[in-house]
Amino acid sequence: MPQAIVMTEYGGPEVLRGQIVDPGTPGPGELRVRQTAIGVNFHDVYVRTGLYKTLSLPGIPGIEAAGVVTAAGRDTDGFAPGDRIAYVTSSYGAYAEERILPAALALRLPDALGDVAAASILLKGMTACMLLQHVHQVRPGQTVLVHAAAGGVGQLLCRWATHLGATVIGTVGSEEKARIARACGANHVILYRSEDFVARVREITAGEGVDVAYDSVGRDTFLGSLDCLAYLGKLVNFGQSSGPVDPLAPSRLAARSNALFRPILFHYVRGRAALEAVAGATFQAIAEGVLRPDPALQLPLAEAGKAHSALEGRQAPGPIVLVPDAG
Ligand SMILES: NC(=O)c1ccc[n+]([C@@H]2O[C@H](COP(=O)([O-])OP(=O)(O)OC[C@H]3O[C@@H](n4cnc5c(N)ncnc54)[C@H](OP(=O)(O)O)[C@@H]3O)[C@@H](O)[C@H]2O)c1
Numbered sequence: 001m002p003q004a005i006v007m008t009e010y011g012g013p014e015v016l017r018g019q020i021v022d023p024g025t026p027g028p029g030e031l032r033v034r035q036t037a038i039g040v041n042f043h044d045v046y047v048r049t050g051l052y053k054t055l056s057l058p059g060i061p062g063i064e065a066a067g068v069v070t071a072a073g074r075d076t077d078g079f080a081p082g083d084r085i086a087y088v089t090s091s092y093g094a095y096a097e098e099r100i101l102p103a104a105l106a107l108r109l110p111d112a113l114g115d116v117a118a119a120s121i122l123l124k125g126m127t128a129c130m131l132l133q134h135v136h137q138v139r140p141g142q143t144v145l146v147h148a149a150a151g152g153v154g155q156l157l158c159r160w161a162t163h164l165g166a167t168v169i170g171t172v173g174s175e176e177k178a179r180i181a182r183a184c185g186a187n188h189v190i191l192y193r194s195e196d197f198v199a200r201v202r203e204i205t206a207g208e209g210v211d212v213a214y215d216s217v218g219r220d221t222f223l224g225s226l227d228c229l230a231y232l233g234k235l236v237n238f239g240q241s242s243g244p245v246d247p248l249a250p251s252r253l254a255a256r257s258n259a260l261f262r263p264i265l266f267h268y269v270r271g272r273a274a275l276e277a278v279a280g281a282t283f284q285a286i287a288e289g290v291l292r293p294d295p296a297l298q299l300p301l302a303e304a305g306k307a308h309s310a311l312e313g314r315q316a317p318g319p320i321v322l323v324p325d326a327g
Helices: 042-049 115-135 152-163 175-183 197-204 222-227 250-256 272-287 301-312
Strands: 003-006 017-020 030-040 064-072 084-088 098-102 143-146 167-172 188-191 210-215 229-237 259-261 297-300 320-323
Touching: 003 301, 030 115, 030 301, 042 301, 064 115, 084 115, 115 152, 115 229, 115 272, 115 320, 143 152, 152 167, 152 175, 167 175, 167 197, 175 188, 188 197, 197 222, 210 222, 222 229, 229 250, 297 301, 301 320
Parallel strands: 143 167, 143 210, 167 188, 210 229, 229 259, 297 320
Antiparallel strands: 003 017, 030 064, 030 098, 030 320, 064 084
């Protein structure tokens, strides 16, 4: 019988415990999937600690994985046993050897993209696509600010935005990360823990400011990001790595007619057409080499707690993937 990580309480990495779970048989519109690689994301940490109360307990966490279809119910849009698929989901259940998945979420994996690579990049790549092509459309000649530019999503934003012809200003927490951000194409890099990033952005843009600021850091950078914007510039706050952002009066946006966005990927991929548009553009960016999956730290599913400790402690230089078969 297959194993899954079942959370019965919120807490530290130790609450991620393995348990035998029978996934059952797929009903209409459903697939049974044997999972081969499971992505580990900051979202999973927020769910584990209870910061997000979006997983009902007891429950199986995890929002992205790759695998092989082993059984298909009726009306599954052509999916059949043997198909290689990947998915992202807001309904959890990814930390499992086998699961039932709505076929509406399944994405056919390109032959050239391995399972581990897919599970390490799909959610982050689709997030970058949402940010650069849907929340704001980055055009050649625009200037873009990317906070935590050496992070998972940050690296992909640097690569893709420069490919689209933008000038990218990245902020990072260390010299080592500055090298990573530059290698990903950032034209200017600011060490935002030791430099005044607002003053530096104004200097780099000759006082004009940036067309869009992508801010996943939240509390520590939010108001500064607003001060970096050009007239009509957009502030896109898509994460809160340093903590939640304080309330903001709309009048604060009036100084330069700025706009504020707080997007969530799952809202941009509701419905098959929207999902395929975002996933298709992401797979294409990978196929063209615009986005490159970094080598992932692979751990057995049973070591999910260790994976979370590595993520929180920033011990892994790249993505982390749980591999059920590795146990
Ligand atoms: N809205 C969405 O739909 C969506 C989708 C995917 C991800 N996200 C969010 O995007 C953010 C980035 O995700 P990721 O997986 O790519 O993570 P990541 O960027 O690899 O890691 C977060 C980075 O944030 C920076 N940071 C600044 N203050 C921090 C603090 N107090 N604690 C920890 N890190 C801090 C660190 O970089 P430096 O050392 O360079 O400062 C760290 O490397 C996360 O907040 C995630 O929740 C949102």
